[in-house]
Amino acid sequence: MISSILDNDFYKFTMQHAVVKRFPKARARYQFINRGGHQFPDGFAEELRNAINGLAQLQLTRQEKTYFAATCPYIDPTYFDFLQGYRYDPDEVLIRQQGSELQVSVEGYWYRAILWEVPIMSLICELYYQMTGQRRHVDETVMLTAREKIEKYRNLGVTIAEFGTRRRHSYAVHQLVVRALRQYGENTFIGTSNVHLAMRYQTKPIGTHAHEWFMFHAAKYGFKMANLLGLEHWAEVYRGDLGIALSDTYTTDVFFTQFDKKLSKLFDGVRHDSGDPLLFADKTIRHYEQKGIDPLSKTIVFSDGLNYDKVARIAAYCRGKIGFSFGIGTNFTNDVGLPPLNIVLKMTEAFPEEAQWDPVIKLSDDPGKHTGDTETVKLAKQILMISE
DSSP, X not given: OOOOTTOSBHHHHHHHHHHHHHOTTOEEEEEEEOTTOOOOOTTHHHHHHHHHHHGGGOOOOHHHXXXXXXXXXXXXXXXXXXXXXXXXXXXXXXXXXXXXXXXXXXXXXXXXXXXSHHHXXXXXXXXXXXHTXXXXXXXXXXXXXXXXXXXXXXXXXXXXXXXXXXXXXOHHHHHHHHHHHHHHOTTTEEEESBHHHHHHTTXXXXXXXXXXXXXXXXXXXXXXXXXXXXXXXXHHHHTTSSOEEEOOTBOHHHHHHHOXXXXXHHSOEEEEOSSOHHHHHHHHHHHHHXXXXXXXXXXXXXXXXXXXXXXXXXXXXXXXXXXEEEEEOHHHHTOSSSXXXXXXXXXXXXXXXXXXXXXXXXXXXXXXXXXSOHXXXXXXXXXXXXXX
16 A cells, blocks of 8 residues: 555655754654544454554665655755665554554654654555445546546646645555646646655655644744744755745744744745635735735745635635645545545654653644644643634
């Protein structure tokens, strides 16, 4: 089901590179969260364990290393040597099943554990459909659906990236979707978050960083400094490349108070991942204008539960006001006639060097997407003066 170590999201590798450089002694814990309350069949944990054990055999090939280094010259050559020697360690993953309830956790050095989230989630999805005997659309229908979608987006005059590795139906479906997007999405489809498929279909790997980057910074430096130092450290590593900043780890309002003029000029734009997208666009435009920056010189990457209608509404609202693009995940890679799984695997605790285990949380613009320890959530809201 996973045959390449690059079958993972691009931002996992970019963050891993940054962690190796900045926080090589930090440790992290991750926890599986079954938001949809899905019932897992008997024997699921055993099958998942077998699949995860199999990942230990993966290693970066010479061809993959050459491709990755040539595609991403802003990543240190030493990182690709490191990745060539990296092996998944299944002992870092704990799996339990009680009845139909599945429990999965990960613990290890952050630079190692960071790569587990995406493959574990994609394995859970693929095994779930296999073991419950659910039949998807045939290949031709899967490709036709993807083709029709990307042609509609082309008619809108927008650019689209595919972000669907984590909750894809299966590797086979993901491959069909990217093939169709690449074949029929000229000038509209700009790349995929999946590095393996970007290499296979000769398109661009897309991504920067995820919430966990800022969540760790909160554990090490405090909630008030998490966004600012997270972005400063990112800029120190990438020197202006990979310049889309994630804005909603501790709400957009808090983010913009810390997104100062230097960072606003340095970063190419921001990513929207929760809350009302039009309200977010207004806040972003206003922020740039107040900093004396032309919003049309910047980009918002929208990535929150998108479909055609939502994309069309956002595009019509933003056109002529600010640059925009879209990252679409599950709506591409799990639109096969079956209900997609609503699952996440999130960092829950971090252990910065010479510190202790501290719970980490996320306070998105959608209260339903808050994650983490309840008392820590309350503390963060108090410190950041967030009221809901």
